[in-house]
Amino acid sequence: MSHRSEELAYRLRQQEVLAGFGLFTLQAMDLDALLQEACRISAIGLGSELSKVLEYRPDEDKLLLRAGIGWRPGVVGHARASADLGSAAGYAFRTGEAVLSSHLGAPAAEGEDRFRASQVMVEHGVRRAINVPIRGRDWSFGVLEADSPQENKFTQADIAFLQGVANILGVAMERVRVEQAVQESEESFRTLANSIPQLAWMADASGSIYWYNQRIFDYTGLDFEEIKGWGWRSLHHPDHLERVVERIRRSFETGEPWEDTFPLRGQDGSYRWFLSRALPIRDSAGRILRWFGTNTDVTEQREAEERNQLMTQEVSHRVKNSLALVASLLGLQSRSTTNPEARQALEDAYARVQTIAQIHDRLWRQYDAQSVDLCGFLNDLCHKLQETAMEHRLEFHGHSVMITTDRAISLGLLLNEIVTNAFKYAYPEGGGGPVEVRLSASGGELRLEVADQGVGLPGGFEFSKHRKSLGSRLIVNIARQLQAQVEPGPNSPSGARFVVTMPIQQS
Structure with a gap:
C-alpha cells in the first residue's frame, strides 16, 4: 500500500x-x-x-x-x-x-x-x-x-x-x-409545588392537564392516569360539574384568567370546598403555552362564614324584635295619652323607630356587613315609605353607589326625615302629591335631592330657626355626623327642594 x-x-x-x-x-x-x-x-x-x-x-x-x-x-x-x-x-x-x-x-x-x-x-x-x-x-x-x-x-x-x-x-x-x-429548575419547581398547601396543576394550551403536584394525589387517593387530561371531572360534585366545566372552557377559549369555587371529593368520599384559580403562561408573542392552576381548601373559611351569618341573623332578629317591642310601647303610649302634642310626639317617635327597624331588617337580609349599594337600599326605603302614605306619589331615581353600611343607615334616617316632612307639610289641603328623590355621585361626592310640588318652605327658612322641631334637630345632627351639607330651597315651578351633598368616603 x-x-x-x-x-x-x-x-x-x-x-x-x-x-x-x-x-x-x-x-x-x-x-x-x-x-x-x-x-x-x-x-x-x-x-x-x-x-x-x-x-x-x-x-x-x-x-x-x-x-x-x-x-x-x-x-x-x-x-x-x-x-x-x-x-x-x-x-x-x-x-x-x-x-x-x-x-x-x-x-x-x-x-x-x-x-x-x-x-x-x-x-x-x-x-x-x-x-x-x-x-x-x-x-x-x-x-x-x-x-x-x-x-x-x-x-x-x-x-x-x-x-x-x-x-x-x-x-x-x-x-x-x-x-x-432545566432539570434542576424542574426539580426545584416540583419541590416548591409539593411544598405549597394548595393542590396545583398544569394544563396545555387547550386545557388538557398534564401535571399535578403530589398533594392532589394525596387528597384524592387517585393516580395520574385516572385524572389526567379532563379526567378531573370525576372529582366534582354532580350539582356543580356542568357550571365548572362551562366556566373553565370559556377561559381556555378566551385566554382570560379563571376563578371559581366548588367542592371536590377526597379519598374518603367526602367533599371539601376549594377556591380555584388558573392563569395562562404566554410566550414572547403572546401565545398561550400552558395554564398553571391551584385549588385552595376554603372549607373551614366557608363554615366560619356560615356560622357568622347565622349568628348575625340571630342578633339581627333579636334587634328587630326589640325595636318592634319599643315601637309597640310607643304606639300604646300614644293611644293612651290625651295631650295632642304628646300624642303627636309619640306617634313621630313610633314612626322613627319603625323606620330604623325596617332599615336594619333590610340591610342584614340583603347586604353584607361592610358595604351597601346605596341606590338599591334607598330605593327599597322609598318603597316602604310609599306604603305608609298611599295618597302621595313617591318616585326614586338613582345610580349605583357603594358606601359603608353605617353611613348608609345614617343617610337612610336623614332621607326618612326629609320625605316624612314632605308628606306632612307639602300638601296641607289634603289629597297628597308627588315627591321625587334623586341620587347621583361624581368626583368622590354624593348628591341626594328630595323635591316636592307643594306649598314650599316658609320665607327665610333655616334649620337653625326650627330647633324646637325634633325632625330639624335630627337632620342637623345626622348631617354633621355624615360631614354632609343640607341646603333647603324652592323647587320649580313650586314646592320645596332639599339638596344633601357629602363625601362618599368619610375622612
Whole structure:
C-alpha cells in the first residue's frame, strides 16, 4: 500500500471515529463519560498512546488532569499542569489557539524550546503533543491534549481532527449544562409545588392537564392516569360539574384568567370546598403555552362564614324584635295619652323607630356587613315609605353607589326625615302629591335631592330657626355626623327642594 493510500485510510478512520463521537454526545448526559470518551476517540484517531482533558481551576490557576487514556494509576484526577503561557496547554487555554509540539524532552538545541514540559509528561516520555482549547459560546473549560512518546510528527490535519473532537465536546457540554439546569429548575419547581398547601396543576394550551403536584394525589387517593387530561371531572360534585366545566372552557377559549369555587371529593368520599384559580403562561408573542392552576381548601373559611351569618341573623332578629317591642310601647303610649302634642310626639317617635327597624331588617337580609349599594337600599326605603302614605306619589331615581353600611343607615334616617316632612307639610289641603328623590355621585361626592310640588318652605327658612322641631334637630345632627351639607330651597315651578351633598368616603 502506498503512502498516499495509507494517509487516505488514516484520515477516513479519523472521520469515522469523529462521526461516532458526535453520535455518542447526542445521547450522553454524564460529563465525566463525555470527557473520557473524548480522550478515547482522540487516542484512536491520532494513533497516540496518551490523551487527556485538562480542566482549568480558577481557584488554583492550574489545569487539572480531569480525564485521560494511557496514564499511570493516580495521575488522572490528581496531576496538575501550569496554566500560564510558558506551557503548551496553558498557551492553548489562554489564547484559544491550537498548539503543536515536537521533540519534547530532547536537548534544548534539538527539541521544543517554546514551552516547558510538565513533570507528568517527562515521566511518561512524551515527545510530541497537540493541545486544543475546549470552549463553549461564552465560557472556557480547558484543553484537550493528545500525547505520544513516538518521534513522528503530528500534522496540521491532525490538529484539525483534534480541534473537531474538542468542538463537538464543547457543544455537548453546553447541552448537558443546559439540560442539567432545566432539570434542576424542574426539580426545584416540583419541590416548591409539593411544598405549597394548595393542590396545583398544569394544563396545555387547550386545557388538557398534564401535571399535578403530589398533594392532589394525596387528597384524592387517585393516580395520574385516572385524572389526567379532563379526567378531573370525576372529582366534582354532580350539582356543580356542568357550571365548572362551562366556566373553565370559556377561559381556555378566551385566554382570560379563571376563578371559581366548588367542592371536590377526597379519598374518603367526602367533599371539601376549594377556591380555584388558573392563569395562562404566554410566550414572547403572546401565545398561550400552558395554564398553571391551584385549588385552595376554603372549607373551614366557608363554615366560619356560615356560622357568622347565622349568628348575625340571630342578633339581627333579636334587634328587630326589640325595636318592634319599643315601637309597640310607643304606639300604646300614644293611644293612651290625651295631650295632642304628646300624642303627636309619640306617634313621630313610633314612626322613627319603625323606620330604623325596617332599615336594619333590610340591610342584614340583603347586604353584607361592610358595604351597601346605596341606590338599591334607598330605593327599597322609598318603597316602604310609599306604603305608609298611599295618597302621595313617591318616585326614586338613582345610580349605583357603594358606601359603608353605617353611613348608609345614617343617610337612610336623614332621607326618612326629609320625605316624612314632605308628606306632612307639602300638601296641607289634603289629597297628597308627588315627591321625587334623586341620587347621583361624581368626583368622590354624593348628591341626594328630595323635591316636592307643594306649598314650599316658609320665607327665610333655616334649620337653625326650627330647633324646637325634633325632625330639624335630627337632620342637623345626622348631617354633621355624615360631614354632609343640607341646603333647603324652592323647587320649580313650586314646592320645596332639599339638596344633601357629602363625601362618599368619610375622612
